[in-house]
Structures are given as C-alpha cells and as structure tokens.
Amino acid sequence: MLIIECPYCGLRDQSEFSNGGEAHVKRPDGSSEISDREWSEYVFIRSNTKGIFYERWVHSHGCRKWFNCVRDTSTDEILKTYKIYDTRPKLKDFKNLVDTPSGEPELGSGNFTVKK
C-alpha cells in the first residue's frame, strides 16, 4: 500500500485516495470540430507508461481534492505530488530507472523472471 502526500492534507495512507488515471489529458472543447478518431483517443486512450508517469489522484476520503502526481510505475515510487493548477514538472527532473521500453529497474521490480 502506497503512502501519498496530498498537497492539501499531507502524507496519508493510500486507502484514503482514489486513482484517476493519467494526468494532463486535455478534454477536447465540445465546440471544436474533431474527428471520431481524435475524440476516441480522448475517451479511451491513456498513456500506459512504464517508468515516470504523470497521474491524478483524488483524496476521496479526505478533502476530496484532485491533485497530480509523478510516480515511477516500474517501482511504484511516488516522486512528487502537486496541485492541479501547478506547472507540470519536467521529465528530466526525475531519474528514469528503466533503460528499455519493457525493461526492469535493477531494484524495486517485482519481476524476477528477467535475469540481469
């Protein structure tokens, strides 16, 4: 179970939060003309990054605020949480532990099927 720092309430147990999937996905404005494909990308497709991932959480059993989070999905380490309007941190601010698209980090992977 993760421990997550809500930018409003501080460090709390994961059981107080709900995950909201990828962050920084812009909803297409309803007034603009977009193709079926573009719209379907918004509705159904989210990045499924292995490594540094921008995602959203909501403090559902707390202040009920949505906020953003940078987490390494290859180790589950939470690198940063920030308010929804804060600027998105840069990818290069974080160390990428995965050298190949589906590689395993040296430490922290649960996947021992791959011998280093």
Add this chain to the structure above:
Amino acid sequence: MKELKTNSSPFVNFNQKISFLFDGKKIFGFKGDTIASALLRNNINLVGRSFKYHRPRGIYTCGIEEPNALVQIISEYSEPNTRATIKKIYEGMEVESQNRWPSLDNDIGSINSLFSPLFSAGFYYKTFMGPHKSFWKRIYEPIIRRAAGLGKPPKEFRALSSHLHHNVDIVIVGAGLNGLLAAKSLINNNHDILLLDFDNHLGGIINNSAKISSIDNQSPQEWVKSTVEAIEKSKNIKILKNTLVTTYNYINHLIAVEDKHVGSRPSENKVNNILHKIRTDHVILCNGHIERFLSFQNNDLPGIMLASSFEKYICRYGTLPSKEPVIFSNNSNSNSLIYSIINQGYKPKAYIDSRSGENIEPELFDLIRKHDIPLYTNSQIKGVSGGKRIEKILIEDSTGGLSEIHSDFLCVSGGINPDVHLFTQSKGLLDWDEKDLTYKPSKPFQPTITLGSASGQFNLEKVSDEINEKLKIFKNKVLDTKIVLNTKESYQIEKLWEISPHKSSIWSKSFIDLQNDVTTKDIRQAISEGFDRIEHLKRYTTNSMGTDQGKISSINALGIVSDLLDKKVNEVGTTIYRPPYAPLSFAAIAGRNSYEFYDPERKSPIHQWHKDNGAIFEDVGQWKRPWYFPLNSSESMHDAVQRESKNVREFAGVIDGSTLGKIEIKGKDALSFMNLIYTNSFSKMKPGSARYALMLGEDGMVKDDGIISKISEEHFIATTTTGGAATVLGCMEEYAQTEWPNLNVYMNSITEQFATFNISGPKTREIMNKVFPEIDFSNDAFPFMTFQFHNYHGMQIRILRASFTGEMGYEIYIPSKNAAKIWGQLHSYGKDFGLIPYGTETMHLLRAEKGYILIGQDTDGSITPIDLGLNWTIGKTKQDFLGKRSLTRTDTIRTDRKQLVGIIPSNKEDQLTEGQHIILNQTIKIPIPMLGHITSSYQSPTLGHSFGLAVIKDGHSLIGKKAFASTPDQKTIPIEIVKPVFYDEENKRLVS
C-alpha cells in the same frame, strides 16, 4: 508411564506436567513444551506421512522451518497443517497426525512407494490421456483429486481477531543477540521503536545453543534478562513477543501476527490473535539464519534431524532426542552440538565431516579426541536405511572405504543460510557468497538494514562492531559488548549438496523437498528435459512449493542445479520467496471486518417504521429498502405487489425514497456547470421548476438519471439513483476541479440530510390538503414539475410535484430528524383515503407501466438516450455536455441499434420473463440470432396481463410487428412489439 527425558531448561517448567492426546493416545509433557519436544521426550518420532509416497516422517527441525511434522489440532476447530515444532501444548489438547489411513503406523497410501518409479517429475502431464478422453473425467481425475491435501478441512470457526495499526520510526525484527543489542544501543534514543520476536522467550541463539559462554562477563541468560529489562524500561522501545513478521510490503509496511494464546486453549470470546499493520521509516532485520539439510539416500527417515535443531531441543526444551546420535556435517556450525551433548554427559556415536582434516577447527579436534568420539573426516554418508526409523548408516571414508554404523538417530548440517525471506519480499537484492556458499543480502530496495547472521555475518564475536557501523545513522550508543564463546568458530564450510547412493535402484530416493516428496532424481530429470530455469524447475517438480517454502532445502536445489549445468549458482537464479513468511491465518487477515462488520447497512431515517410494519427488505447497494409490505405472513410477494399497485392506481400510495441521492450545486456558474454535466439545457427553465435529466459517460452511454430542481441560476438540487449517488457526485467534483476550474461552482451531498417521501395516486391531493392545509395544491398554484419551499412546524420542507408512477404525485423533502413525524402524519390523514405504504417492487411495476426506465435494469452501459427514445432530454442548442461528441460516432448514429420498446404477449395469459431474449423464429434452433432481451416485465393488475420493456435491435422501427420471446425452458411465446408506454400515454393523470 515411561520416565520422561528431562534436564535443565529455563523455558520449561518441569514441575507442571501436562497431558494431551496424540492420535488418541495420552501423552505427557511439561508446561513450555511444544508438541514436538513433548513427543521427543516420549521417544515418539514418527509423526506423519509424506504427501506423495506416504513415507513415514519424523521431526526434522525445531522451528518454523519444519517440513515434516505437520499435525491437525483437533481441539482448535481441527486446525490442519500445524507445525508440531512451534505449537505449544496445553492440558487436554488433542492432536492428530495427517495424511494417513487407517493409522499412522499402517498407512494404506504407502503402497504408492511401490509405484514411485512412475511418479517422476511431470508424471501427470504425460499420462492419464488414454485409452479414451472420457477416462480422464470419469476415472483418473477423481482419483487424483481424492489424493489431494495434507490435513483434513477444519471445522467452522468464527474468528476473534483484531487488527492493530502502528506508526513507528524503526522496527527491529527478531530479538535474538543482534536484535537485543541493536535495541540496547537505541534505548532512549530519539526514535519510536518496535522490537518484534516470534518467540515468547527473547534471546534467539543464546537460548538455542551452547555457543556463547558469557556476555559482558554475565551468563548469557542473566545478560538477556537484564537487557530485556532495560529495554522494557526505556521510553521509546516497545516489545511484542509471540509476534511473527510474515509480510514485508512496499514502503516499509509490515504485517505481523501475534498469537494471544500461546500454550493455552484458545478462548471462545477473547481475541485469539492480532494482526499488526506497521508503517515504519526503517526496518532492521535481525531474524537470523536457517540451517540446511543434505540430500542422501533415504534422508527423510524418522530419526534424522538438523544438527542445530537437536541442540535447540537440548538447550531450550531440556530434552535430549537421543543420547548417542551420529553427526554428519560439512561446516563448523554444528561444532557446538558436540559440545552441548558432551555437556549433558553423553557423546555422539560418531562424527562425520565432509571437510578434510586440515580444515576442521583444532578446538573441535581436541574435543573429539578428548572424549574419544569416532571421527571420520573427508567422509560422507552414502545413505541410511531403516523402516519407520533409521537403523543403519553407511559411511564412505576418505579412502573410499565403506562402513556401517547402527544408530537410530542422525544429526545433519548442510550449512547455514541467512534468513533472507523478508529481505527478498522487500525486493532487496541478494548476492551469492562463494566462500560461505549462500545467498546474502546485498542491495536493499527500501530503508532496510540487516544485522548478524541475517546479513550473512556469522561471526558472533563481531556483532557489536557491525551494529556500531550500521546503526550510526540513528546516532546510537556505541557498543563494546564482550562475547566469549564456548566453541571457537569462524564459520567455515565445504561445498556439499548431495551424496550419490552407493547402490542405486529405480526405487532409491534422496529427497530435496521433504514435504512435497521431490527427489534429486526429479531435479535431474527436469534439467534433462530442459527445465533449467529455476522457476520452471520449481513448477515442474513442485520443489519448494510446500508450506515450508523449502526453507531448509531450496538453496541445496540451486546448488545441485548449478553443478548439473556447470554454472555458478547466481547464474542459475535466486530463490524468490513469496509472502507470507509462514502460513498466515485467514481469520487473522479478516480480523473484525467480517460478519456483522462486513459492510455497513445504510438505513432510511424511518427504517424502524418499515420494520414495525412488516416490510420485507431488499439490498440496494449498502441500503436496506422496503421491497414490499405484506399484509400478513400468508400474503405472497406477488399478491402484495398486485394489491399495492392497484391501490396506488385507485387511491394513493407512498414510498420512502430517502435512499435517492441528493446533491446540492451552488455557485455563480452553477447553470453553466449543470448544462455541461447533464444532457438537458436548464437555461430557459424558470426558478422553481424541475426537469427530468440524463447524465452520460464520455462514451455517450446513459450513466444516471434524476430530477434537477432549479432554485435560482446559481443554485440547483439534483437527485440521482440510489446506486449512482456517489459516482455522480464524484464525477461532478472531478469535472469541476480538473476540466472546468474556471467555473465558480461547488457541490455537496445532502442525501443523508433529507428524507424523501413520494406520494402518488388519485387521492393524493386530498391527503396533501389535509396534511398541509395552508398550501394550495391546485394545478394552477402548484403545476406539474414545479416545487415550493414551505415552513412546516418550524422546519423548512420542499415539495416537488413529480411522479414516478404515472399518477399525480408529490415528492416531499424533509430534514431527516423530523422525517418520522411527517411520515406519521401522511398515514394518519391518508388512512381514510386509502393510502398505503409500498415498496420498491411495486414502484418498479408502476413505472414500467408508464414506460419510465430504471437505470441499470433497462440500461446496461451500452444504451444512448436516443436508443431510449429520450431525444427530448438532449439540449439541441448546447455546444457541449458530457458524452455529446460520442453520440455522433459511426456506431452511435446507426439507426438499427438496440432500442427500448414495449412488448406484450399475443396470448394475454402468457407470462413474460425478465432476461429472456427476443427472437424472430417461433422454433428455437441453436445457435439462434437474438434481437435483444426483456429488461423489465411484470404482471400488470391494471392491464390484466403480463407486459415488458425490452431493448431490441432496430426496435423503434419494429414497433407494431410480431416476434417471439424465449422462455427459460427454451420454448417461445408470441409477442407484439409496442411503444414503451402502457398507461396514460397522454399524461392526463400526471397533470390532473
């Protein structure tokens, strides 16, 4: 009774004799004994039968690593697979051996041994396929499945377990020499510390062997006593005994289970165990090491035991399993066993060491010579033989010469491993140590420190140096502990994994996994078949997949494989231990969160009234809702619903709608926000009016519905379905915060704050006039789909003219605490007008007659508003709302989508059944294309026949056509497809 074997032990009370039953026979032991130590006192060593071959098995170890001595505790709800080596006895305990029939001594299953050459690795995969397919299901499979399992299933048991949460700075796992020293160095330090030990007597190696002579000039026992006292007195360290850390999760989250009834019968009404859930910044693992066994012919016979376990029985339990065992070792760790036996006034019958003479410690040589113990160096045990216990041991000496010793006891040591189970659970990395021939912790993934033998530091004289170095980060007190040893030893080992038998037959066996009956032959065969990855090997042979997870043997398997493949061990693979460390009780995991605390029951503020008036309840999510109100015990649900429905249509009825979700939306931009959330446009609506509205997912599918009341441009109240309340609020909050943060709007759930009563039927207005005489309920003053706030005896209530039954009706919103009063008033005034309470089933029937949909019943996440014929809910001029764009995708604009229609049976006496499908053919030839299914159907008391709603392909254009409905017994009923409204299509009654 035979005299019990005793000598001194600080942990066993020899004055308190205890009797218990083993396989129905009365056995005596002492307070403090485990089942195993008590059995050994009585010279009982045969305690079970093995999994596959039903071979006789004895007590192999003295701890949690035990692979063989698993027993059933009859007196504790028949708990199966309990380790006899850790379970303490109490008066009247009942224990049974496992996996034997009819008895442990005469087990029919042992016939399997005869066929053992067949039962090699992969046996099942390669056989049981002929002569015909049906043999598998009818003959082979039942036989295989009957042979499953070790213990018998337990008895019904309602757990009494608690969960306890801890938040600390440091957890020290294990209170042996290292754990106690580490804790001692941190006494009154700035950190909150938990010190956990599985034992009820702290001290670990100090209690378990005679290795240590003195600590800081005190006897080891005195030192433990004074150190534990000092720790207990400290402000910052809490000790939990009898507590086993089973799981080391991510973010230093530990799970530990505490046994609250060690050595006593579990109480029926007291907590039996506690599951500790611990969050900590640092973990210090001082959980020691585990000794390995060795593979040789018949190395599973009763009478064989790990060397350190034998010593533990002496030092800890004051019993000597045998007065003259033979000892076989490849390392220096077993030196202290010889010392311990001699200390008791006996001596080993022989000492066999695979190491050459020059590698053996001079002190050990001296001791062996002094006591004239037969010594075999550079020698090996080629195998042992015997029936239900070992009898003879075959030794190959340094010259290759063979000799045989008669002995009924053999102590074996194949070296020691740091207990890395928890460390690997924490995802730390291990490294193979070529000198000590074992895996040792190298890189931790989390803030984990390992100390002593848990870290692979086997030298007892160096423990304080290691602690001083590794605990510096905590600014601990520097230790200068002086440890004097009885047996000078710095750990030294020579490689030895397996000794090949002198004479091999297809029946001969050297075990590598005792519990799962895996032999070294199985390993060889698996390798030759190409299962050379260690996980493949494990899965193919089931090696180390028993309840002990191969604690004493999995490294040996790696060693054997590395030799076979001519690779280094760390190239072969590491052992991956999966949590938990030792089997963890389901009851403890469930804790108090089951039975009456499984899930909260949500109840309406007038729940008690419903109960008092005989309501039958239905679970709707967490809510308890009245389903129907039978007149008496003999009225069936069908009769009650028919009566209730008729009554509403003829007179009036009221349903408790308090479970409906209610959300209040406020803010300068509330109107724009609501226009974005719902399909409808609320812009032209007058304050004080209300509208039925739909909410879609972004995929365009109907997600929820409700009535939106507009109080002002900046203030709305939305109702939601009972099940959808939380989701709808969550969705509103998400969009308000993440997509349209520029909108000034906020929302709150008021579901619990207000009760809702929906009263409807032709007599409703008369009843309302009686209950609220000051309010004008005339059509002009209070038109359909408008609402008004009123003051009723000092409280504000809201009345909404709306109906879900098709009859004219009102919804009354009352603060919950006063709800019972108004409910009472409605009934006392309403009685004369025929008012009755009704439940959800009648509500469903009435709304279906009227063609109103029920979200989740008539919709299933694949239905758009257009499919439902609810195009009018869509604000045509709105630029955007949730899911709008999805309504014009190629699949959603198809005109032949599944659409909502009504159906009636062509023969009025036929009954339609929900869930049945609509087809075009009268006779069913499978597979048959289906148009769709009946989503709702009821017997209508008003129509006098069955009717239904259905979603069917191209439904809207099929209206007026005939089709068939399937029945549960695969017959068909002719039906007519009609408009989905069966009652008052012109809404005359609604607005009357």
Add this chain to the structure above:
Amino acid sequence: MQSVKRKYSIFSMAKNAFNGHKDWPKMWRSPEPREFYDAIIIGGGGHGLGTAYYLAKEHGLKNIAVIEKGWLGGGNTGRNTTIIRSNYLWDDSAHLYEHSLKLWENLSSDLNYNVMFSQRGVMNLAHNEHDIKEIKRRISANNLNGIDSLWLSKEEIQKKVPIMNTDNLRYPVLGASYQPRGGTARHDAIAWGFAMRADEMGVDIIQNCEALQIKTKNGKIEGVETSKGFIRANKVGVVASGHSSVLAETAGIRLPLQSKPLQALVSEPIKPIIDTVVMSSAVHAYVSQSDKGELVIGAGTDSYNSFTQRGGFDIIEETIRAMVELYPVFGKMKMLRQWGGIVDICPDASPIISKSDIEGLFFNCGWGTGGFKATPGSANVFAHTIAKNEPHQINAAFSLERFVSGKLVDEHGAAAVAH
C-alpha cells in the same frame, strides 16, 4: 539441434521408469535467433506460444520465432487462478470463449500432453435482485448461443457446496449461474505443451530475449530490435499482456490499455472440500481447490497503473474477509503464498485481437483479469488473423477500430472483478 518427437503415455512412463527417467528428451531447443522469420511472436506465454503452434499447425508457416523476455509461461500464464468458462453475455464474447472452451476439451489429446483440464463446473453467485436479473439475462443469452448455462437455486447451491454460508451473511446468496463444462486447468502445462509441440514443428522459442523496438518503414513492419540483435520479419504479433502498449508505443501506436496489479493467493493444502469453482463479483472472491489440495483464491485489481507485479495488502484482506464470510470453515485455514501479476485492461473489459494500421503488425492483448480461459481460442484466431491478414469471424468484433466507431463489447457487467 534437431527437434524430436515426444510421445507420452503410461507405456513411455513405464519404460522410462526402468531406466531412472534419464532418457526423456528436452521439451524444447534453446536456439539462437535467425536473421529473418516469416513471423515473430513477442511474448512466450500461453497465448503467444499457442499462436506459434497454430500458425505452424494450421497455416503451414514454419519459419516462426517466439521471443520471450524472461522464461516461458512466467507472466500471467503462470500467475492466474486458471478458471475456464465461456458463459459470457454478448454474442461476440460468447463465441470467442466458447471456441476456446471447445479447444480446451480436446487439448490434452491434441498436444499429447495432459493439461489437466478439469470440468468441475463454474458457479457465479447472485447476492441481490440486480445480480439475479443480470445472471438470468446472461443464462438466457448463453442458452440461445448453445452454451451450457443454468440457474441454480439456493438449495441447489447448498447441495453442491455444502460448506457455503448462504443465509447468515451481509449479502446472502440468492442463486447462481452454473456452467457444468467450465472448470480449471494446469496453467504451466498449457505453456509447456504448446511450446513443446511448436518446437517440434520447427518454431524457434527464444527465451531471455527482450523486444526493444518494433521497427517499421513506410507503414510496413520491418522486424524487431531485440536484446539479441535485430531480427527481420514479415509479420510480428505482439502478445505481451501488460507490456503490449509499451511495445506498441515503439511503433508509434497507442493502445487503449492500462496495466494494473492483480493478486492471487493459495492456502495450505487440505483434503478435498470444494468440488467446483465458485465466483462472486459482489463480494470480490473466487475460489477453487487445486489437485494438490490448495484453495486457489483470486483477488481484485488495484486502482492504479503499475508494472511491479505487486499490489496492496488491502486487496488481499478484502478477499479473505469475503472468503471467511462465505465459507466459515475457512477461518482456520492459512494463506500459504500470495503474488501479483500485471493485467492489461481495455475500457470495455474485452480483449483486442486485431490488425493494426501498420501492415504486418498484429496485437493480441487487453485480456484483463480473464485471459487464461481464452488461451487456445485466442491463439487459434490470432494465428488465423496473422496468417490471412484478416480476422477470423470469431475475433472480428475485437478490433482496435471498435474504439473509434464506438462498437464496444462491453463486458463490464459480466466481468466486473471476477473472471
């Protein structure tokens, strides 16, 4: 090294027993990759190995490689709770899973390798009126699709599973659907069986070979860059479950997948106590008993994306408390092992078995929590799709295109948690 034919029976067992099992041939070769293959399958789990098997057996392709990052069957094939059934709601799903179930029924003899398919039946419990309606709808659809599926009353459930507590719990058991032909199988065996027979037909199975990049040129597949070098190919099939979208990304394709942790656990082995598979999505618990006697219990997914193959302990807790509630005799049972896998979930809880915009590049993924049961069926129609460059009619509905058109196969109701 040449492939050899392996024949298994009680006679070959007996023969080998008398020479100490020393002469069994290797199950598969360990070849180095060639420069070029007609088809490369990325992912050596059951679905991938099966695809290679059917490509070779039914479509005559011989120059095939399966490349696997770790070891065969080490992903979800070796980590699931092995439940097999076909009683799905929608026609498209029902046909796909029924196709698979039919293949399961003959798989042991097809492969001459016993995958221990045990048709002990699968039960899905109803705990409220809504469950009953959904289940009855599904049974009706199943029956008209020719799938064995029947309604069990509470009394019938009690007869089949006497240890179940049907009344005295928060959400009482009101009934169940039951598919007698459903059951369980030995998960490792299907990977090994497919691998062995594919190897016999000349398929190169290359373990410890990680796919690094899918290379394309002008909208056409070129090959796969791997940890053992670049391998050219006419066709590439990605069957990498949780990692499929990560690999697709290297070819510039975004898949509608999210990878989440899914956990399972087994108890200590006990003598037979439960004779069928029981699933309950309402209380998040499903259980069967293995041939070894362990209770095999499936838990739910965590809410967040992760590739760590571990989940939260709260999920385990949730499952165990449901088990203890449903089966009071399990109170004295103990959890022996728990583990996690990575499941790739589609928005409509249905898989993708599809061509892509790139010629020669195919995907078979998105099986979520329920892919094991589909193993032979999925492999069979995927092989067809690769060989013919167009989907088999059984998998036509499971295209990538459905997310654009909106023609989803929404199995959320039927799938929820339990699969």
